Amino acid sequence: MGKKVADLTLDDEHMTVGGEDTLQEAAKRLLTISGGLVVVLDDEQRVKGVLGQRQLIKALGEGVDATSAQCHQHMEMDFMKVKLTDSLKDVLANVRLRSPQAVIAVDEHDEFIGYFSPGDYQEAVQLIDNLKGLNL
Secondary structure, three states, rough: OEEEEHHOOOOOOOOEEOOOOOOOHHHHHOOOOOOEEEEEEEEOOEEEEOHHHHHHHHHHOOOOOOOOEEHHHHHEOOOEEOOOOOOOHHHHHHHHHOOOOEEEEEOOOOOOEEEHHHHHHHHHHHHHHHHHHOOO
8 A cells, every 4th residue: 555645744844825915024934933935825725836945035135125125026836746546656756856946735626735845855764764665
């Protein structure tokens, strides 16, 4: 029996923000978590992009006014969507092949469920390795 994305804890290491929210608001939310990123959602809870420390620092380094610049103007759009029912083995293979900036879990309606963090990636690798050891 193969493990699925749903077997991981995906509700940590991220915060969400709206595309119209300011970079200042994104920075405040990012500071409330250790590591991770801010997921930019539209009004239907669909992922539009992600903001991490790199995108925020880049914008500030370019002299952007964080109190007025909106998240959608500076978000990273190189993310990969996975479903909760996707096998971890397939997801890991696709991540290795594509190397996206972020992996985002969505439901059957394409609505945001959680962030597949680097920690989740390591957990998935261990789960797959353990299953191989058990010949499952």
